[in-house]
Amino acid sequence: xxxxxxxxxxxxxxxxxxxxxxxxxxxxxxxxxxxxxxxxxxxxxxxxxxxxxxxxxxxxxxxxxxxxxxxxxxxxxxxxxxxxxxxxxxxxxxxxxxxxxxxxxxxxxxxxxxxxxxxxxxxxxxxxxxxxxxxxxxxxxxxxxxxxxxxxxxxxxxxxxxxxxxxxxxxxxxxxxxxxxxxxxxxxxxxxxxxxxxxxxxxxxxxxxxxxxxxxxxxxxxxxxxxxxxxxxxxxxxxxxxxxxxxxxxxxxxxxxxxxxxxxxxxxxxxxxxxxxxxxxxxxxxxxxxxxxxxxxxxxxxxxxxxxxxxxxxxxxxxxxxxxxxx
Amino acid sequence: xxxxxxxxxxxxxxxxxxxxxxxxxxxxxxxxxxxxxxxxxxxxxxxxxxxxxxxxxxxxxxxxxxxxxxxxxxxxxxxxxxxxxxxxxxxxxxxxxxxxxxxxxxxxxxxxxxxxxxxxxxxxxxxxxxxxxxxxxxxxxxxxxxxxxxxxxxxxxxxxxxxxxxxxxxxxxxxxxxxxxxxxxxxxxxxxxxxxxxxxxxxxxxxxxxxxxxxxxxxxxxxxxxxxxxxxxxxxxxxxxxxxxxxxxxxxxxxxxxxxxxxxxxxxxxxxxxxxxxxxxxxxxxxxxxxxxxxxxxxxxxxxxxxxxxxxxxxxxxxxxxxxxxxxxxxxxxxxxxxxxxxxxxxxxxxxxxxxxxxxxxxxxxxxxxxxxxxxxxxxxxxxxxxxxxxxxxxxxxxxxxxxxxxxxxxxxxxxxxxxxxxxxxxxxxxxxxxxxxxxxxxxxxxxxxxxxxxxxxxxxxxxxxxxxxxxxxxxxxxxxxxxxxxxxxxxxxxxxxxxxxxxxxxxxxxxxxxxxxxxxxxxxxxxxxxxxxxxxxxxxxxxxxxxxxxxxxxxxxxxxxxxxxxxxxxxxxxxxxxxxxxxxxxxxxxxxxxxxxxxxxxxxxxxxxxx
Numbered sequence: 001x002x003x004x005x006x007x008x009x010x011x012x013x014x015x016x017x018x019x020x021x022x023x024x025x026x027x028x029x030x031x032x033x034x035x036x037x038x039x040x041x042x043x044x045x046x047x048x049x050x051x052x053x054x055x056x057x058x059x060x061x062x063x064x065x066x067x068x069x070x071x072x073x074x075x076x077x078x079x080x081x082x083x084x085x086x087x088x089x090x091x092x093x094x095x096x097x098x099x100x101x102x103x104x105x106x107x108x109x110x111x112x113x114x115x116x117x118x119x120x121x122x123x124x125x126x127x128x129x130x131x132x133x134x135x136x137x138x139x140x141x142x143x144x145x146x147x148x149x150x151x152x153x154x155x156x157x158x159x160x161x162x163x164x165x166x167x168x169x170x171x172x173x174x175x176x177x178x179x180x181x182x183x184x185x186x187x188x189x190x191x192x193x194x195x196x197x198x199x200x201x202x203x204x205x206x207x208x209x210x211x212x213x214x215x216x217x218x219x220x221x222x223x224x225x226x227x228x229x230x231x232x233x234x235x236x237x238x239x240x241x242x243x244x245x246x247x248x249x250x251x252x253x254x255x256x257x258x259x260x261x262x263x264x265x266x267x268x269x270x271x272x273x274x275x276x277x278x279x280x281x282x283x284x285x286x287x288x289x290x291x292x293x294x295x296x297x298x299x300x301x302x303x304x305x306x307x308x309x310x311x312x313x314x315x316x317x318x319x320x321x322x323x324x325x326x327x
Numbered sequence: 328x329x330x331x332x333x334x335x336x337x338x339x340x341x342x343x344x345x346x347x348x349x350x351x352x353x354x355x356x357x358x359x360x361x362x363x364x365x366x367x368x369x370x371x372x373x374x375x376x377x378x379x380x381x382x383x384x385x386x387x388x389x390x391x392x393x394x395x396x397x398x399x400x401x402x403x404x405x406x407x408x409x410x411x412x413x414x415x416x417x418x419x420x421x422x423x424x425x426x427x428x429x430x431x432x433x434x435x436x437x438x439x440x441x442x443x444x445x446x447x448x449x450x451x452x453x454x455x456x457x458x459x460x461x462x463x464x465x466x467x468x469x470x471x472x473x474x475x476x477x478x479x480x481x482x483x484x485x486x487x488x489x490x491x492x493x494x495x496x497x498x499x500x501x502x503x504x505x506x507x508x509x510x511x512x513x514x515x516x517x518x519x520x521x522x523x524x525x526x527x528x529x530x531x532x533x534x535x536x537x538x539x540x541x542x543x544x545x546x547x548x549x550x551x552x553x554x555x556x557x558x559x560x561x562x563x564x565x566x567x568x569x570x571x572x573x574x575x576x577x578x579x580x581x582x583x584x585x586x587x588x589x590x591x592x593x594x595x596x597x598x599x600x601x602x603x604x605x606x607x608x609x610x611x612x613x614x615x616x617x618x619x620x621x622x623x624x625x626x627x628x629x630x631x632x633x634x635x636x637x638x639x640x641x642x643x644x645x646x647x648x649x650x651x652x653x654x655x656x657x658x659x660x661x662x663x664x665x666x667x668x669x670x671x672x673x674x675x676x677x678x679x680x681x682x683x684x685x686x687x688x689x690x691x692x693x694x695x696x697x698x699x700x701x702x703x704x705x706x707x708x709x710x711x712x713x714x715x716x717x718x719x720x721x722x723x724x725x726x727x728x729x730x731x732x733x734x735x736x737x738x739x740x741x742x743x744x745x746x747x748x749x750x751x752x753x754x755x756x757x758x759x760x761x762x763x764x765x766x767x768x769x770x771x772x773x774x775x776x777x778x779x780x781x782x783x784x785x786x787x788x789x790x791x792x793x794x795x796x797x798x799x800x801x802x803x804x805x806x807x808x809x810x811x812x813x814x815x816x817x818x819x820x821x822x823x824x825x826x827x828x829x830x831x832x833x834x835x836x837x838x839x840x841x842x843x844x845x846x847x848x849x850x851x852x853x854x855x856x857x858x859x860x861x862x863x864x865x866x867x868x869x870x871x872x873x874x875x876x877x878x879x880x881x882x883x884x885x886x887x888x889x890x891x892x893x894x895x896x897x898x899x900x901x902x903x904x905x906x907x908x909x910x911x912x913x914x915x916x917x918x919x920x921x922x923x924x925x926x927x928x929x930x931x932x933x934x935x936x937x938x939x
Contacts, residue, residue: 176513176516176517177513178512178513179512179516216523217516217523217526218516220523220524220526220527221512221515221516221526221527221530222512222516222530223527224534260523263524264527267524267527271531271561
């Protein structure tokens with residue numbers, strides 16, 4: 001395991017460990033049996049609720065137990081202590097700390113927030129702070145990004161305030177910290193069309209130009225990073241961008257990207273003797289737009305690029321062959 | 328032996344009775360009891376043992392690491408030092424101790440040091456500052472986050488006696504200004520002044536150097552060539568980046584450093600980055616190698632080593648295997664006597680030649696220098712590449728700046744350690760020129776004029792960055808300071824060493840007195856040090872790497888192999904900690920409604936879990 005020292009267990013230690021494990025297994029089995037029996041009988045008591053806590057601490061992936069827990073909570077709703085919901089949220093926070101990638105915990109947390117008495121806006125604001133914290137610890141956890149979207153949407157509904165600009169700034173912050181953040185680029189690509197449509201971008205042309213410099217900067221910083229290339233692919237074909245430019249401007253934008261890519265690819269060939277596959281793929285995309293859409297009179301090199309890709313990237317050769325047959 | 332003027336020792340700051348652990352009950356019971364060290368907390372032992380396996384003379388870092396390694400391996404060790412303090416060439420001294428030390432150097436009582444000059448302002452001692460508020464290192468060092476010494480500190484648990492702080496700011500002095508390093512992907516990406524192709528070339532190099540050894544096809548042709556040629560030819564890097572890589576990231580002194588050596592050093596920096604956080608380097612609070620030496624001595628004492636300060640070796644006889652000490656006592660030696668060249672007995676004839684010079688200029692100034700530090704940090708490194716100074720320096724000068732937050736000097740002051748490998752009078756000239764450059768820089772950067780100048784970078788609301796002003800430093804080129812910097816302490820000295828600058832420890836120095844073939848080398852009649860091993864003295868190297876290499880080599884010489892070199896395993900307690908940390912019943916009480924607190928419970932564990 002990463003950074004964890006492999007330990008030679010002495011016989012004595014091994015015995016102790018086995019004894020501890022055996023005890024754990026027995027506990028786990030006993031708890032499971034009890035919960036599943038109660039579940040089958042539709043039996044809900046505060047004690048049963050407490051048992052699910054212990055079981056979920058041992059195994060948060062046990063979704064049937066989460067379902068049973070929710071049924072129990074709803075049944076016992078009237079007799080729950082006043083601080084129950086706060087404690088329930090604390091419980092899921094603790095669980096998320098230990099297991100940040102378990103769907104059922106996120107799911108349960110969201111359910112709690114919706115069931116929370118009154119579901120006040122302050123509660124949701126705290127929730128956004130929690131997501132920020134989680135994303136500062138692992139900026140690429142897509143669970144957190146997905147959850148963030150839900151929380152933001154709720155906040156927008158409650159406050160009747162649009163948060164697009166704030167969220168766009170947030171993606172910039174995360175991309176600047178690490179450009180290999182697929183989630184952040186993706187979030188950016190889903191925000192921009194909305195912002196253009198709502199007229200939230202004041203000077204559209206200069207915005208597009210700065211965004212262009214931003215992505216060119218990114219591809220020069222790391223030409224190996226596929227999240228950047230995906231974003232570029234989206235950017236050059238996205239209606240929200242293209243519709244804001246006249247033909248000349250669009251041509252110009254494509255050419256700027258193309259020049260950068262050609263430079264990077266040449267440099268790659270110089271340095272390692274190999275061409276950069278992402279460069280070749282993007283060149284195909286750009287050329288298709290230039291010829292098919294803009295009717296530019298340029299020498300087509302697409303089949304040449306695809307031939308190289310077939311050679312350099314044989315695992316996807318059939319995909320490239322298929323593309324080559326398409327006009 | 329308690330001297331009123333000394334600084335609080337490590338053991339006093341962290342007494343053994345104090346249990347620092349608060350994780351779990353299991354851990355509390357298992358922490359080793361740390362005994363006080365003779366000479367510091369306890370009176371010197373009345374008697375010395377009759378026989379020991381190894382006698383170590385000197386408590387410098389190499390000898391102290393060796394003492395701990397040998398003691399834990401099972402050898403019985405007697406370690407002595409002729410000084411009244413621990414550390415020898417690695418010591419951390421108060422101003423009064425420093426005065427005494429300079430006198431000793433100039434009376435030639437201290438071998439291997441020359442030409443010590445000390446100026447002390449009247450503000451020290453009489454009123455404003457007290458002598459023991461300062462802890463001046465004789466050979467300042469920084470600790471890379473990914474290095475042999477760090478893993479040994481952890482393994483041996485010596486880190487528990489120490490406190491570490493991070494250092495992330497490395498500056499390169501160029502054209503009269505300090506450029507902060509651009510070395511992470513984030514900084515390369517967001518730096519608006521780097522040309523696009525330079526960004527690409529830098530990133531390409533950084534990716535390469537992390538695994539440079541396995542890509543011989545890239546550098547093989549440059550094996551015996553200077554790294555500068557390699558960086559320019561292969562990666563098309565510009566002078567500014569080449570200098571940053573060689574001198575600030577690689578911390579080399581010379582432009583001629585060979586490609587493999589330089590790549591090794593550059594990688595050391597980059598792989599250390601982000602191991603414990605966004606910084607490559609740590610240092611120990613309260614003083615550098617002096618603290619570490621004490622830590623290893625303490626660890627050795629836990630494992631049974633005996634300590635005596637104010638004790639010197641008079642002679643060793645390899646035939647009878649008896650060592651005689653200054654107080655007339657004797658000890659039988661079953662294995663080896665190991666001596667620091669600074670503490671060799673009179674009539675020594677076998678001390679290795681100390682043919683390399685390290686010139687140091689250490690100043691305490693009345694400026695906090697926080698301008699140069701990273702956020703929440705108290706130190707930085709400034710490198711002056713060749714030919715960047717008025718003296719036309721041929722070698723780089725390195726400066727380690729330590730602020731008051733590192734507890735080596737009082738609030739409002741800082742310590743500047745300047746080091747050069749240049750020999751003779753040129754060395755002193757280079758150091759003076761670097762001091763002048765630092766002084767000029769801090770005077771204009773800390774002047775009130777600049778305080779109104781908020782940020783140089785402007786970020787618009789979609790995150791696009793623009794540069795709205797020239798770089799800090801450059802813009803004040805014409806600035807003439809109204810006040811002069813107050814230098815509270817100024818110390819020059821020259822130290823000699825057998826280790827060539829920025830190379831690994833030369834193992835041939837350990838071969839003296841070793842049998843050649845089957846024949847014993849002739850012993851020198853009348854010499855008091857026949858049959859002993861000498862340790863290497865610190866070189867100008869700013870990291871701890873050479874100390875650990877030397878200690879390991881000596882260990883191997885004495886024990887026969889280095890298999891047992893800190894082959895320690897205190898880990899059995901950890902397993903229980905892990906399990907008890909998973910579900911902690913107390914957690915509910917610690918959990919607070921405020922999210923910060925809620926999320927900050929054991930953040931380290933959490934962060935670890937998140938990394939997938």
